[in-house]
Amino acid sequence: MRKFFLVVTLLSASTGAIAQQQKQPQQQQRSGTPEEQKACAHDVQKFCRAIMDESDLTILACLQQNRPKLTHACDQVLVSNGQ
Template sequence: MNRVLLALALLASLSTMAFAQHAGSDQDEKACIHDVERLCRKWMDQGDFTILACLKENRAKLHPSCRDVLIKHGQ
């Protein structure tokens, strides 16, 4: 029983670290919010992956700071 609890705790901490590594910071959000509002407004209620797809589709139209955020996150 203790091993199961330990494994679950370890898995939870690893998942949290992986999520934090890929999650955008407030600074990332500020860099892209204007591009999201300008280029992806009609998809804003459809979730993060849809917005990400929109940003990637419009990469050439993005402000350089938002393009840098995509690159930083491997997109």
């Protein structure tokens, strides 16, 4: 009987740990090379700060809306990716 309670306790502890891990936000992978990300990081911070946690497509739309204000480096990233 003691072994049964030990097993149940261990199972419930491991289930709680898994549930806690699932609640933590997933770190989102971003598109583009590290160099491309670096080229646009300042522009994203400046013009798209409110939506930085959104999808890449949302950020891309924001950058496109602010196209005239982008740095040359970020603009070149968009051009080189057909945007």
